[in-house]
Amino acid sequence: MDSFLYLRKSLKATLVGEAVAGYSHVLMMFGFAIIATAPALIISRMISPRRRSNPVKFLPMECGQVPSGAGRTHFMMQYYAFILMFVVFDVMAIFLYAWGSTILNLEKTATLPIIAFLGIMFGAMAYALYQSKRRDIW
Amino acid sequence: MSVIAPKFRLGYFLKSLTDNIFWIIVLLTLVGIPAIMIVLFFIDLPVLDGTLLTPFLAFTMMFHPELAVPVVKSLLYSDFFRIAAFPGFGFAALLAAGTIFAERKLLAKLQLRVGPFYCGKFEGILQLMADGLKLISKEIIIPAKADKPIFWTAPILFVATAAAFVSLIPVAPGWVVADLDVGLLAVFAIIGFFPIITILSAWSANSKFPFIGGIRALHQMVSFEIPLILSLLGVVILTGTLNLSEIVESQSNYWFIVFLPIGAIVFFISVLAELERIPFDLPEAESEIVAGWLTEFSGMIYGLVQLGSYLKLYAFAALFVVLFLGGWQGPMIVPPFPAEIITHGIEAGPITVQVPGLPITTQEMLNGTLWFTLKTVAVIFFILIPRGVFPRIRIDMLLSIGWNKLIALAFINIFIALGLLYAGVLGPGGLL
Numbered sequence: 337m338d339s340f341l342y343l344r345k346s347l348k349a350t351l352v353g354e355a356v357a358g359y360s361h362v363l364m365m366f367g368f369a370i371i372a373t374a375p376a377l378i379i380s381r382m383i384s385p386r387r388r389s390n391p392v393k394f395l396p397m398e399c400g401q402v403p404s405g406a407g408r409t410h411f412m413m414q415y416y417a418f419i420l421m422f423v424v425f426d427v428m429a430i431f432l433y434a435w436g437s438t439i440l441n442l443e444k445t446a447t448l449p450i451i452a453f454l455g456i457m458f459g460a461m462a463y464a465l466y467q468s469k470r471r472d473i474w
Numbered sequence: 475m476s477v478i479a480p481k482f483r484l485g486y487f488l489k490s491l492t493d494n495i496f497w498i499i500v501l502l503t504l505v506g507i508p509a510i511m512i513v514l515f516f517i518d519l520p521v522l523d524g525t526l527l528t529p530f531l532a533f534t535m536m537f538h539p540e541l542a543v544p545v546v547k548s549l550l551y552s553d554f555f556r557i558a559a560f561p562g563f564g565f566a567a568l569l570a571a572g573t574i575f576a577e578r579k580l581l582a583k584l585q586l587r588v589g590p591f592y593c594g595k596f597e598g599i600l601q602l603m604a605d606g607l608k609l610i611s612k613e614i615i616i617p618a619k620a621d622k623p624i625f626w627t628a629p630i631l632f633v634a635t636a637a638a639f640v641s642l643i644p645v646a647p648g649w650v651v652a653d654l655d656v657g658l659l660a661v662f663a664i665i666g667f668f669p670i671i672t673i674l675s676a677w678s679a680n681s682k683f684p685f686i687g688g689i690r691a692l693h694q695m696v697s698f699e700i701p702l703i704l705s706l707l708g709v710v711i712l713t714g715t716l717n718l719s720e721i722v723e724s725q726s727n728y729w730f731i732v733f734l735p736i737g738a739i740v741f742f743i744s745v746l747a748e749l750e751r752i753p754f755d756l757p758e759a760e761s762e763i764v765a766g767w768l769t770e771f772s773g774m775i776y777g778l779v780q781l782g783s784y785l786k787l788y789a790f791a792a793l794f795v796v797l798f799l800g801g802w803q804g805p806m807i808v809p810p811f812p813a814e815i816i817t818h819g820i821e822a823g824p825i826t827v828q829v830p831g832l833p834i835t836t837q838e839m840l841n842g843t844l845w846f847t848l849k850t851v852a853v854i855f856f857i858l859i860p861r862g863v864f865p866r867i868r869i870d871m872l873l874s875i876g877w878n879k880l881i882a883l884a885f886i887n888i889f890i891a892l893g894l895l896y897a898g899v900l901g902p903g904g905l906l
Contacts, residue, residue, distance in 0.1 A: 369637030396681030
């Protein structure tokens with residue numbers, strides 16, 4: 337009974353497959369939306385005019401000018417610091433949900449370490465925000 | 475030039491007609507009927523009065539008035555109906571279409587214009603249909619050197635991801651497509667796909683304006699995801715569950731917006747940013763970067779992206795209702811189904827018709843759907859209003875709002891929730 341294939345829910349054990357089966361509805365909805373909207377593109381392709389007479393028509397939009405240079409270029413990614421911070425703090429936010437959803441079953445003393453964790457992360461975030469203003473280091 | 479079919483011959487016409495009939499019969503017998511059999515093998519058909527409801531039985535019951543209502547009911551409670559019609563795609567698409575029309579009329583009234591007026595007898599009510607026909611009959615222009623597979627699939631994926639988000643929203647008690655134990659985490663997981671689809675479509679277009687818009691969308695969605703996630707932690711602390719239906723049920727006495735107003739405000743502002751709506755419409759800023767990441771989209775591709783973004787709007791508004799405004803909870807205003815119809819049947823003059831199987835739905839479901847829809851429409855209205863009022867903000871202001879102010883407010887909200895829990899106001903033994 338202690339296999340990882342079983343989830344213990346109070347006294348009743350359920351197969352992991354049964355628990356995962358609930359997610360199939362999300363996938364079915366995803367698939368239904370694809371099946372329902374893809375015909376719109378196909379019908380549009382069938383009934384709309386397709387004229388390939390003018391090559392200028394297929395140039396990328398640059399406000400009427402003939403485009404210069406490649407569309408996909410290397411460029412300076414400003415505010416890159418925020419993307420790096422996201423990678424760290426998004427995981428932190430999800431960790432907090434593991435604590436928040438079980439807090440009614442935990443002892444009250446278990447809150448103190450989490451508040452310490454919050455304090456550390458908050459300090460780290462303040463430091464990262466302070467550093468993110470110095471754009472010359474990015 | 476203007477003559478239709480200049481070389482018309484009746485013989486050719488009859489030949490093409492018989493040809494078409496021949497091919498339809500051949501394809502139906504060789505492909506259609508086996509395909510139906512294969513599909514029927516995988517669908518679990520409902521059981522009615524102890525007998526399995528095969529398609530043959532369903533067709534015969536259509537002519538059997540006693541069983542018509544039970545057949546309709548068995549279809550109503552099937553998974554396919556939920557996904558395609560009521561709490562799923564059809565309901566959401568209907569509300570999204572209504573939102574598009576209401577937004578155009580509302581903005582026009584705010585700016586002292588008339589708005590859509592000429593399509594349809596009443597206030598241009600058919601404008602949306604006309605727009606759909608226009609979009610579907612326009613040519614789809616794909617820029618040269620674009621990454622064609624991604625460019626074609628990105629709009630479809632956008633709509634499908636928005637639909638997957640819609641599937642998690644409980645509309646009435648028991649009426650939800652996917653009732654997950656970790657519904658809220660699933661919502662966060664699905665929200666995480668939107669920036670990826672946006673940046674993929676922006677990169678695949680091989681054009682500069684979509685690329686700039688895509689990068690802006692990435693920054694915006696990514697930096698407002700953290701306040702969005704943190705602002706909902708207060709609700710999870712107070713309810714101790716991640717299931718959205720249970721969160722709604724726990725609000726039967728008090729809505730969470732009463733206790734966690736700061737969290738609700740932070741969540742609302744983050745939703746505005748995630749939806750790229752004014753004042754946070756930097757990725758589509760039409761006065762700076764043409765149309766942002768939508769620049770190279772034309773025809774039905776653009777139409778699908780619009781449908782996806784309004785489905786997303788409905789889903790976020792519904793999530794706000796579910797988490798802070800009590801979902802389907804509200805006073806019972808739908809009258810109960812008249813009992814004499816069940817016992818005596820419908821009387822019209824001398825004729826009495828017995829209709830077994832009524833009522834089709836319960837009173838709770840109708841009432842819940844009514845309240846949910848009313849609240850969702852109100853929240854959608856509040857999402858639309860800023861478009862007529864506010865200017866657009868700069869990207870550095872956007873990032874500083876997201877990272878400095880909203881995250882600090884979200885932390886304050888967490889401590890308010892903890893204080894309410896440990897002071898005994900809410901939680902076990904409290905008000906709820």
